Amino acid sequence: MALPAPNLDDRRFQQLVDEAKRYVRNRCPEWTDHNVSDPGVTLIETFAQMVDQLVYRLNRVPERNYLAFLDLLDVRLFPPTAARADVTFWLSAPQNEVVLLPVGTEVATARAETTEAVVFATTEPLPIVPCELTALITRTAAGEHADRTKDITAGQDVRCFQATPVPGDATLFGLSAATPRCVVVLRLDSRVEGIGVDPRQPPLVWEAWDGHGWTVCETDEDSTGGLNRPGEVVLHLPATHTESVVSNRRAGWVRCRVTEPEHGQPFYAESPTVRVAEAFTIGGTTVVEHAEVVPDVPLGQSQGVPGQRFTLPRTPVLTDGDPVIVLVSEGDGWQEWTAVEHFGESGPHDRHVTLDATLGEVRFPPAVREPDGDLRYYGAVPPKGSAILVERYRTGGGRAGNVARGSISVLRSSVPYISSVENREAATGGVDGETVAEARERAPHQLRVQDRAVTASDYERIAHQAAPSLARVRCLPSADEPGAARILVVPSATTGPGEHLRIEQLVPTDDVLATVARQLDARRLLGTRAIVGPPRYQGITVVARLVAADAEVDRVRIAAQDALHGHLNPLTGGADGTGWEFGRAVQYGEVFAVLQRVPGVSVVEEILMFPANPLTGARGARVERVELTPDALVFSHQHQVTVVGAP
Numbered sequence: 001m002a003l004p005a006p007n008l009d010d011r012r013f014q015q016l017v018d019e020a021k022r023y024v025r026n027r028c029p030e031w032t033d034h035n036v037s038d039p040g041v042t043l044i045e046t047f048a049q050m051v052d053q054l055v056y057r058l059n060r061v062p063e064r065n066y067l068a069f070l071d072l073l074d075v076r077l078f079p080p081t082a083a084r085a086d087v088t089f090w091l092s093a094p095q096n097e098v099v100l101l102p103v104g105t106e107v108a109t110a111r112a113e114t115t116e117a118v119v120f121a122t123t124e125p126l127p128i129v130p131c132e133l134t135a136l137i138t139r140t141a142a143g144e145h146a147d148r149t150k151d152i153t154a155g156q157d158v159r160c161f162q163a164t165p166v167p168g169d170a171t172l173f174g175l176s177a178a179t180p181r182c183v184v185v186l187r188l189d190s191r192v193e194g195i196g197v198d199p200r201q202p203p204l205v206w207e208a209w210d211g212h213g214w215t216v217c218e219t220d221e222d223s224t225g226g227l228n229r230p231g232e233v234v235l236h237l238p239a240t241h242t243e244s245v246v247s248n249r250r251a252g253w254v255r256c257r258v259t260e261p262e263h264g265q266p267f268y269a270e271s272p273t274v275r276v277a278e279a280f281t282i283g284g285t286t287v288v289e290h291a292e293v294v295p296d297v298p299l300g301q302s303q304g305v306p307g308q309r310f311t312l313p314r315t316p317v318l319t320d321g322d323p324v325i326v327l328v329s330e331g332d333g334w335q336e337w338t339a340v341e342h343f344g345e346s347g348p349h350d351r352h353v354t355l356d357a358t359l360g361e362v363r364f365p366p367a368v369r370e371p372d373g374d375l376r377y378y379g380a381v382p383p384k385g386s387a388i389l390v391e392r393y394r395t396g397g398g399r400a401g402n403v404a405r406g407s408i409s410v411l412r413s414s415v416p417y418i419s420s421v422e423n424r425e426a427a428t429g430g431v432d433g434e435t436v437a438e439a440r441e442r443a444p445h446q447l448r449v450q451d452r453a454v455t456a457s458d459y460e461r462i463a464h465q466a467a468p469s470l471a472r473v474r475c476l477p478s479a480d481e482p483g484a485a486r487i488l489v490v491p492s493a494t495t496g497p498g499e500h501l502r503i504e505q506l507v508p509t510d511d512v513l514a515t516v517a518r519q520l521d522a523r524r525l526l527g528t529r530a531i532v533g534p535p536r537y538q539g540i541t542v543v544a545r546l547v548a549a550d551a552e553v554d555r556v557r558i559a560a561q562d563a564l565h566g567h568l569n570p571l572t573g574g575a576d577g578t579g580w581e582f583g584r585a586v587q588y589g590e591v592f593a594v595l596q597r598v599p600g601v602s603v604v605e606e607i608l609m610f611p612a613n614p615l616t617g618a619r620g621a622r623v624e625r626v627e628l629t630p631d632a633l634v635f636s637h638q639h640q641v642t643v644v645g646a647p
Contacts, residue, residue: 004021011055020044066440080318081469082396084123090420091283091418100125103121104235106642115408117410120427121291124286128283129182131182132279134149135249136445139170152275160271164268165258165268173256174246175254175279177243183236185282186233187280189271189388190274191315195344196268199225208238209253217235236275294393296392299311299312300387300390302384311359312362316360325391326339328383334389346378367381400425402430403427407496444646453523459485461471463487474488475488484531488532490532490535490571491505493505503635517530534631535582538626540635540636544564546604546605546644549601557641559598582631583631584628584634586628588625
């Protein structure tokens with residue numbers, strides 16, 4: 001337990017007033033009117049109020065000293081991090097030339113009456129490359145290729161697959177150029193011969209060649225019904241899309257491949273055909289972040305002495321990207337000074353600085369006097385009169401940038417031929433800067449751990465510090481490898497109005513996993529291996545029949561759906577609303593209680609629970625209790641609620 005802090009003066013306003021009145025009786029017995037209407041009592045209360053404020057400030061001295069000790073220990077506040085999102089820029093029409101979006105192109109959310117717009121900016125240039133279809137090749141599952149380019153050019157019907165399709169058959173579409181990060185539309189005219197499949201769920205997958213293998217493409221829409229009718233397929237090509245040679249034809253290749261049917265999925269009895277095929281680029285996707293780049297910031301001139309400090313004009317400074325570079329004019333040019341964590345390992349000629357990201361303070365190396373009287377320089381000293389400049393830095397960030405998908409819809413920069421923008425997934429990664437209260441809570445743990453990962457809580461704390469955007473972290477011993485620790489990380493996720501959490505939002509990015517693994521690897525014990533990854537998500541489907549107490553059955557049904565998704569949620573579910581506990585089973589009774597508490601529900605007539613695979617959608621047999629392994633979290637998957645009116 002913490003050492004109790006003394007209360008330096010525990011008197012309050014009324015006690016001070018009563019004490020003053022007792023002194024009045026002793027010193028001025030002729031003053032007999034002590035009612036609140038007396039002007040003298042008014043003066044007593046006024047001074048008592050002022051003394052009460054002084055007492056309050058006096059009692060804050062221990063807190064000030066505590067913070068001063070933290071400053072001596074060099075405990076710094078963590079700066080905020082910027083949210084990032086993939087934003088698609090849609091062209092007004094296909095173009096014949098490359099449309100280039102420069103770095104810093106600004107997009108934003110729509111401004112409302114009560115909220116300001118949240119501004120994002122692109123982090124790298126995006127060339128939207130035009131393309132057209134130049135080749136069409138069919139490939140059997142056995143690997144036999146047939147060039148059908150001349151046939152499709154002549155308007156003949158071309159079978160996409162073998163006469164009787166089998167999994168692995170594919171049609172390859174050759175584009176005139178590689179279109180990385182672009183949105184390509186394939187416009188197809190087909191005859192209805194691919195009988196046997198469900199047009200809403202065809203056994204097909206669209207892929208693009210990345211130079212090493214085929215990468216699955218995201219599709220916005222497929223109005224061809226599995227190549228069974230004229231329509232368009234909108235493909236989002238990966239950033240690694242590149243040209244290659246197939247059957248002596250060089251092109252940027254995408255393909256449509258037949259997959260194995262899953263769980264009773266209807267399959268082709270006959271191959272579909274294509275008589276017309278066209279391709280064109282209609283947009284591009286790139287990363288934007290909730291941050292602003294401040295270029296060429298002059299800090300002043302050097303005085304030629306050690307330990308100089310300069311302050312950036314805008315704070316806080318984001319440190320989750322490229323390092324901040326400080327430039328110092330020396331002679332006819334500029335020398336780069338690198339930001340380091342501390343000067344403990346800096347030599348007298350090292351061009352190092354430190355950066356306090358929260359205060360925006362740039363500190364140059366100090367000089368310390370040794371016992372023999374000599375000065376030891378922990379880094380070089382900028383020459384007197386040298387100009388000091390910060391080349392560029394980023395500011396902004398915070399949780400405000402974690403907007404829901406579809407929220408980024410405003411193009412703030414003027415870019416020709418761009419008609420609209422949208423984020424198809426929610427922005428993630430935005431974290432507010434650390435507060436002083438949070439630093440006070442963190443400091444004792446940091447002093448105890450001393451940057452060493454020994455216990456499970458040490459691993460969890462270091463992982464949180466390495467990636468503040470993580471919503472939850474859990475450390476468990478590895479069941480398969482003795483001496484290994486499994487660190488399960490759950491990213492934060494944002495949902496818009498009427499939306500529910502999707503399984504894709506709970507998969508951490510490769511960058512987050514690499515950052516956490518790198519920090520833990522530097523602090524783990526020798527002989528211990530840290531395995532960083534997501535937990536296992538156990539899907540659950542609840543089928544319920546409810547009776548509404550009023551006639552608004554739709555409102556009750558939506559409220560019941562929201563209640564189930566809110567309770568069976570890895571981030572905000574559970575009894576305390578802080579996320580479902582790892583390994584905690586789902587009980588029939590608590591689901592019943594959740595539905596019974598929904599406003600407007602009169603009777604819960606029936607509840608059925610089924611374990612489900614949230615990735616494939618496969619549903620298991622009905623159970624009364626869904627068991628979870630210690631490394632698993634629950635995930636709501638396609639709840640079905642029926643609500644009827646009261647008889």
